[in-house]
Amino acid sequence: MKLIDNWKQAWKLKSVQVGALSAFFYALILFSEQFLNIWNVIPQELKNKIPENIAEWGGLFIGVATVLARLKKQPELHDVNKFVTITAGHSNSDPGAVNGKYKEAELVRQFRNAVTHYLREAGLQVKTDGTGTKNDPLSAAVKLIQGSSVAVEFHMNAAASKQANGIETIALPKDKKLAQDLSKAVADGLGGRLRGDNGWIDQSKSARGRLAYVNAGGLIVELGFISNEAELAAFQVRYWLAAKAVAKVLIEYENRN
Numbered sequence: 491m492k493l494i495d496n497w498k499q500a501w502k503l504k505s506v507q508v509g510a511l512s513a514f515f516y517a518l519i520l521f522s523e524q525f526l527n528i529w530n531v532i533p534q535e536l537k538n539k540i541p542e543n544i545a546e547w548g549g550l551f552i553g554v555a556t557v558l559a560r561l562k563k564q565p566e567l568h569d570v571n572k573f574v575t576i577t578a579g580h581s582n583s584d585p586g587a588v589n590g591k592y593k594e595a596e597l598v599r600q601f602r603n604a605v606t607h608y609l610r611e612a613g614l615q616v617k618t619d620g621t622g623t624k625n626d627p628l629s630a631a632v633k634l635i636q637g638s639s640v641a642v643e644f645h646m647n648a649a650a651s652k653q654a655n656g657i658e659t660i661a662l663p664k665d666k667k668l669a670q671d672l673s674k675a676v677a678d679g680l681g682g683r684l685r686g687d688n689g690w691i692d693q694s695k696s697a698r699g700r701l702a703y704v705n706a707g708g709l710i711v712e713l714g715f716i717s718n719e720a721e722l723a724a725f726q727v728r729y730w731l732a733a734k735a736v737a738k739v740l741i742e743y744e745n746r747n
């Protein structure tokens with residue numbers, strides 16, 4: 491069993507409190523059911539031989555042990571409030587980087603929608619900064635990070651040089667491995683190369699300085715350069731493949747342990 495790191499903050503959430511309360515009542519129901527089942531199979535003459543209070547304590551112990559065994563066999567009971575946050579960079583009013591008629595905010599929300607599709611298909615709970623063409627601003631996206639087991643936002647890079655290319659994920663050092671896995675998934679899906687340390691950019695070494703999304707515990711995946719014609723074309727043709735690969739990494743991350 492493992493607790494999420496910021497359980498103190500998570501506890502403040504109404505959904506967590508309600509979840510804990512329902513788990514408690516579920517345990518009570520299990521307790522009474524199991525207790526009675528076991529108590530009923532003990533022969534009466536045996537029960538008569540045990541001193542009254544010891545029999546009660548014994549029954550209680552068996553009941554508690556059975557409940558714990560049942561709970562351990564049902565890991566999903568601990569995961570009722572687990573969710574993944576998937577957001578798109580920029581917003582409906584801020585297009586981000588632009589190349590001709592293509593806007594970063596629109597491309598990355600398509601990617602967000604595709605990743606979300608695959609995650610939900612796998613049965614994961616997902617919170618997003620909008621559905622369809624909706625793309626809420628960063629302030630709304632950052633609020634979704636708290637309480638999530640992992641939060642990922644998608645962007646596209648842009649540079650004055652049309653040659654600049656590659657995929658990178660900006661994250662805190664603790665998420666280095668996940669950042670590298672996400673970048674590799676995108677690079678494999680789109681046919682691009684990795685930037686930084688095998689696809690990981692340490693937030694402190696990012697040219698953008700400290701990013702609010704990363705500070706709040708999220709990862710920012712730069713899906714390539716919108717300013718690079720080849721990468722823009724590859725994105726349009728193959729983004730579903732890359733999104734599926736990203737979802738696979740996140741599903742494995744969620745199912746670790």
Ligand SMILES: [Zn+2]
Nearest residue numbers: 579586645646
């Ligand atoms: Zn951006």
